[in-house]
Amino acid sequence: MSPDRVETEVDGKRLTLSNLEKVLYPETGFTKGEIIRYYAEIAEAMLPHIKQRPMTLKRYPSGVDGSSFYEKHAPAHRPAWVRTAAVAHSGRSRNEEEEIDYVLVNDRPTLVWAANLAAIEFHVPLWHLGRGVSAPKNSDHMVFDLDPGPGTTIVECCKVARLITARVGEESVFAKTSGSKGLQVYMRLNRVSVEKSNENAHELAKAIEVDHPDMVVSNMRKELRNGRVLIDWSQNSPAKTTVAVYSLRARPEPTVSTPVTWAEIDACAKSGDPSELSFKAADVLRRVQKLGDLMATLEARPKPSPRAH
Numbered sequence: 213m214s215p216d217r218v219e220t221e222v223d224g225k226r227l228t229l230s231n232l233e234k235v236l237y238p239e240t241g242f243t244k245g246e247i248i249r250y251y252a253e254i255a256e257a258m259l260p261h262i263k264q265r266p267m268t269l270k271r272y273p274s275g276v277d278g279s280s281f282y283e284k285h286a287p288a289h290r291p292a293w294v295r296t297a298a299v300a301h302s303g304r305s306r307n308e309e310e311e312i313d314y315v316l317v318n319d320r321p322t323l324v325w326a327a328n329l330a331a332i333e334f335h336v337p338l339w340h341l342g343r344g345v346s347a348p349k350n351s352d353h354m355v356f357d358l359d360p361g362p363g364t365t366i367v368e369c370c371k372v373a374r375l376i377t378a379r380v381g382e383e384s385v386f387a388k389t390s391g392s393k394g395l396q397v398y399m400r401l402n403r404v405s406v407e408k409s410n411e412n413a414h415e416l417a418k419a420i421e422v423d424h425p426d427m428v429v430s431n432m433r434k435e436l437r438n439g440r441v442l443i444d445w446s447q448n449s450p451a452k453t454t455v456a457v458y459s460l461r462a463r464p465e466p467t468v469s470t471p472v473t474w475a476e477i478d479a480c481a482k483s484g485d486p487s488e489l490s491f492k493a494a495d496v497l498r499r500v501q502k503l504g505d506l507m508a509t510l511e512a513r514p515k516p517s518p519r520a521h
Contacts, residue, residue: 230328248327254458265337267316268335269329272462285314332461338447340352351405355396356416361429366395369441389467391460391469466493
C-alpha cells in the first residue's frame with residue numbers, strides 16, 4: 213500500500229484513509245488528518261443532528277483556497293456499509309421528477325469516510341426521512357439564518373436573535389454560529405408541514421422587519437442590506453439545506469458551526485466583540501467536553517402514542 217494511504221478500523225468498519233498530511237487550511241496548516249480526527253471525536257454530539265437526513269457534502273479536494281463542489285449523489289465507490297436513500301426532487305420541468313440517491317451519515321464510520329473525501333462541510337435539510345418515507349412531509353425545525361449585511365457583524369445578529377425570542381420565547385429556541393459570519397436560530401416544531409413552516413417563518417421575519425426597519429431586512433436584495441441583518445427565512449424550503457451543527461467551515465481558519473448559549477449571545481451583543489462567538493475545531497471539542505451538546509434537546513422528538521389493544 214502507498215505510504216500516503218492508511219488502513220484503519222472505525223467502530224468495526226474497515227476504512228482506507230489517504231493523504232492525511234495534506235494541508236487543507238493553508239493559513240493555519242490544518243491538515244486532512246486533523247479534519248478526520250475532529251469529525252471522529254465530535255461524532256457523538258454531531259450524529260443525532262444529521263441521522264436520517266439526506267446529506268449534501270461540500271468537498272474541497274485542493275483545500276479551502278481551491279475549487280470546491282457540492283455532492284448530493286452518493287459516490288459510486290462508497291463502501292457497501294454506507295447507507296443511502298433515494299429522494300424525489302423536481303426535475304428541469306415542472307412535471308418532471310428525478311430521484312437523487314443521498315448518503316445518510318448515521319454513524320461514525322460514515323462520517324469519517326466522508327471526511328476522507330475532503331468533505332469539509334456537511335449540509336442537511338430541516339426534515340428527516342422516516343421509516344418507509346422518501347419525501348419530506350413535516351419539518352423538525354424552523355430556522356432563521358441571520359446574515360450580517362455590510363457594516364454589521366455577528367454582534368448585530370445577536371441583537372436580532374433576541375428580537376426573535378422576544379416574540380416566540382426561549383423554551384424551544386436554540387442558537388448556533390454559522391461558523392462563518394452569522395448566526396442561526398432554530399425552533400423545534402411538532403407535526404408542522406414543510407409548506408406551513410416556510411410560510412410561518414416568512415411572516416415572522418416580515419413582522420420583525422416592520423417593527424425594526426433600521427436593523428432588519430427580510431428581502432434578499434443586496435442593495436437593501438447595508439447596515440442591516442438579513443433574516444433569511446427561505447432556508448425553510450424543503451429543497452434547501454443548512455450547514456449542520458458542528459460542521460467545519462471552509463474559512464481561512466477551521467471554524468465550526470457551534471451551539472451557543474443565550475448568555476453568550478447577550479454578552480457578545482453587549483461587548484460588541486465578534487470574536488467572542490468564533491470557535492475553531494479544538495475549541496468546540498473542549499466546549500462539548502465541558503458543556504455537553506447545547507442543542508441536544510432540539511432533536512427530542514415526541515414518542516408515538518402506544519396503540520390500543
